[in-house]
Amino acid sequence: LADPCDSSGTGGTSASGTVTVGNTGTGITVRATRVKIGGISPSSANLVSGNARGIVVIGDDNTVAGNLVGTTANGKGALGNTQEGVYVSGDGNTIGGATDAERNLIAGNAFDGIFLAVTATDNVVTRNLIGVNILKTVVLGNGYAGIRVDGTGNTIGGPGNGNLVGGNFRGIYVNASGNVVQGNAVGVEPTVGTKLPNEEEGILVVAPDVTIG
Numbered sequence: 001l002a003d004p005c006d007s008s009g010t011g012g013t014s015a016s017g018t019v020t021v022g023n024t025g026t027g028i029t030v031r032a033t034r035v036k037i038g039g040i041s042p043s044s045a046n047l048v049s050g051n052a053r054g055i056v057v058i059g060d061d062n063t064v065a066g067n068l069v070g071t072t073a074n075g076k077g078a079l080g081n082t083q084e085g086v087y088v089s090g091d092g093n094t095i096g097g098a099t100d101a102e103r104n105l106i107a108g109n110a111f112d113g114i115f116l117a118v119t120a121t122d123n124v125v126t127r128n129l130i131g132v133n134i135l136k137t138v139v140l141g142n143g144y145a146g147i148r149v150d151g152t153g154n155t156i157g158g159p160g161n162g163n164l165v166g167g168n169f170r171g172i173y174v175n176a177s178g179n180v181v182q183g184n185a186v187g188v189e190p191t192v193g194t195k196l197p198n199e200e201e202g203i204l205v206v207a208p209d210v211t212i213g
Helices: none
Strands: 005-008 008-011 028-029 033-036 046-048 051-058 063-065 086-088 092-097 114-116 122-124 146-148 153-156 170-172 178-183 202-207
Touching: 028 033, 028 046, 051 063
Parallel strands: 005 033, 008 046, 028 051, 033 063, 051 086, 063 092, 086 114, 092 122, 114 146, 122 153, 146 170, 153 178, 170 202
Antiparallel strands: none
16 A cells, blocks of 8 residues: 555445445545545545544545545535544645645534644645535535644645635634645635635634744
8 A cells, every 4th residue: 555546436325425324433544655535537536424534544645635525425415424524643645636626525524624633744735625515505514623733834725725614613723833824715605705604713723833824
């Protein structure tokens, strides 16, 4: 598993992607390096719903792109994992990508949509839809933060590469220093202005030396 590889399929649902038959543990766990989970074509996408955690990335320099995590196969309904949608404890991983085709839809999970643990550094989270449906018209919130950052040196969004974060208890929660949060749409769809509010703070920062905007 040290060599680059791709994966696609379903984890935790029926073949139709509408009924949970989830694992009691994690849908997908990556303990290696340079693994690509998903891809830019619809046939490459993983549907990872109805598990405990959806996707866990323990290794470094991996990519999670183009997946549906916590939703039905059509991306219009919730079929959440009972903990985090995506849990990252490794370094240098990319969640999403530079194009809309690489974005993940992460919604309907009981805990955080994406959780960057205290050991997670130099990760990039970009262009994802978090807490909303695939059409960006209805909230399918995650139970706690859309994105929670407990590690240092991570980048959430970026100029022209922001995430859409709506419908969660909190939008983006930064609990460690040295992180950058830029270019994200929080609580509103940026093109047509559809309101997709988070319940509490859009962005909550409780650590020093964090860049917002």
